Amino acid sequence: MWSYDKILQYPIRIKNPNPAMATLIISQYGGPDGELGASLRYLSQRFTMITPEAIATLSDIGTEELAHLEMVGTMVYQLMKNATVEEIEKAGAGAYFTDHGRGVYPQSAAGTPFTAAALQVKGDPIVDLTENLAAEQKARGTYEYLIQMADDPDVIEPLKFLREREVVHYQRFGEALRKVQDYLQEPRLFIMPKPEFMNNR
Amino acid sequence: MVNNIRPRDNIYGMNPRNPMNVPNMTNCVSQEMVIENVRLAAAYVPYQFMCELFNPVEALAKGTAFPELYSPYDGKSRNRAQ
Amino acid sequence: MANNNFMELRKEISAVHMMLEDLQLYLNTHPSDRDAIAKRNAFVRQMRMLKDEYNKNYGMISQDDSLSPYPWQWIDEPWPWEPDANFKL
Numbered sequence: 001m002w003s004y005d006k007i008l009q010y011p012i013r014i015k016n017p018n019p020a021m022a023t024l025i026i027s028q029y030g031g032p033d034g035e036l037g038a039s040l041r042y043l044s045q046r047f048t049m050i051t052p053e054a055i056a057t058l059s060d061i062g063t064e065e066l067a068h069l070e071m072v073g074t075m076v077y078q079l080m081k082n083a084t085v086e087e088i089e090k091a092g093a094g095a096y097f098t099d100h101g102r103g104v105y106p107q108s109a110a111g112t113p114f115t116a117a118a119l120q121v122k123g124d125p126i127v128d129l130t131e132n133l134a135a136e137q138k139a140r141g142t143y144e145y146l147i148q149m150a151d152d153p154d155v156i157e158p159l160k161f162l163r164e165r166e167v168v169h170y171q172r173f174g175e176a177l178r179k180v181q182d183y184l185q186e187p188r189l190f191i192m193p194k195p196e197f198m199n200n201r
Numbered sequence: 202m203v204n205n206i207r208p209r210d211n212i213y214g215m216n217p218r219n220p221m222n223v224p225n226m227t228n229c230v231s232q233e234m235v236i237e238n239v240r241l242a243a244a245y246v247p248y249q250f251m252c253e254l255f256n257p258v259e260a261l262a263k264g265t266a267f268p269e270l271y272s273p274y275d276g277k278s279r280n281r282a283q
Numbered sequence: 284m285a286n287n288n289f290m291e292l293r294k295e296i297s298a299v300h301m302m303l304e305d306l307q308l309y310l311n312t313h314p315s316d317r318d319a320i321a322k323r324n325a326f327v328r329q330m331r332m333l334k335d336e337y338n339k340n341y342g343m344i345s346q347d348d349s350l351s352p353y354p355w356q357w358i359d360e361p362w363p364w365e366p367d368a369n370f371k372l
Contacts, residue, residue, distance in 0.1 A: 011372055
């Protein structure tokens with residue numbers, strides 16, 4: 001179950017509109033390596049994960065990614081907010097404006113609407129945690145590309161924060177994988193199955 | 202250090218940074234330096250261990266409470282020489 | 284109350300939340316780290332005080348544990364995604 005705190009995880013206060021940047025940053029909202037996908041992936045994987053340590057990690061990081069989703073949406077909102085239609089068009093964001101105005105719509109930088117095709121929930125603990133290690137690197141890499149393109153410190157600082165969180169998440173998923181590996185290597189009690197004729201008679 | 206015992210079973214609450222419980226020990230190592238009994242076809246990320254923490258405002262600014270996990274980015278591409 | 288304290292309190296709440304977030308994730312994979320539990324619990328107590336003070340003077344950060352005056356305060360502005368809700372770090 002979720003509660004909502006009415007404050008961003010990290011402060012975002014962007015003074016200068018930049019529609020071009022907005023349509024790039026939107027990729028971390030609804031794109032293949034973005035926060036919506038990350039959150040959905042982790043929150044879905046936790047149902048079939050094993051070991052309390054790994055399950056808690058999925059649940060809590062999945063929750064934190066929603067807070068990051070909110071931050072990315074905030075950045076897009078603030079970057080578009082005071083841009084004139086002329087500025088938006090000149091920045092090459094006319095197509096986005098046509099379909100969504102100044103709204104925040106989950107899509108990739110290239111315009112592909114959000115899809116779960118970019119995520120996997122295999123139901124196998126080693127597969128899922130390995131998928132997540134890759135996901136955190138993809139997100140970190142994307143934030144690095146965005147930071148390389150940005151020049152406004154009001155934009156760069158929150159992007160750097162989000163990038164650092166991906167580094168921390170990678171470490172946690174790595175540790176969760178260790179816990180799962182240890183658990184799977186432990187010898188376990190073999191439980192003799194009940195013979196068929198004992199059931200339902 | 203591979204902990205094969207489920208944490209709740211460890212009644213001594215062993216502190217990996219100070220397994221012999223020496224008081225006032227300041228030589229805190231914030232990560233596993235050696236991983237033992239590794240198997241083939243498996244990936245291993247070393248465990249981190251908490252030593253010092255950033256103060257809260259600094260932690261918020263940097264994006265983590267742990268100095269050993271802080272990875273500053275200079276904004277340059279790592280893909281080519283610049 | 285001066286607007287300065289509104290921003291200052293939000294900054295302290297966000298900063299303590301960062302400590303809680305990171306310590307809680309750490310504890311999920313290090314459940315036997317006594318020191319980490321103690322530090323995390325200390326931040327919980329600090330957060331309770333900060334949120335109480337914020338609630339008394341400015342409004343509601345979370346719903347279930349915050350009292351509201353009349354009229355219903357949860358819908359107050361500014362919303363967190365507005366520049367005016369965000370302090371300078």
